[in-house]
Amino acid sequence: MSDPKSDQDNHADQMNPNNDAYWESRGEDERPDDWGERVSEDNN
Numbered sequence: 001m002s003d004p005k006s007d008q009d010n011h012a013d014q015m016n017p018n019n020d021a022y023w024e025s026r027g028e029d030e031r032p033d034d035w036g037e038r039v040s041e042d043n044n
């Protein structure tokens with residue numbers, strides 16, 4: 001059985017572009033150096 005707090009933390013990490021888990025869940029190895037620019041492009 002999984003821990004609800006852990007599940008919530010993981011979900012929050014995957015929704016946060018400042019977190020490696022965000023990028024890993026999108027096929028990257030880690031947060032790229034230009035992550036800020038990528039996030040800005042996605043919001044335009």
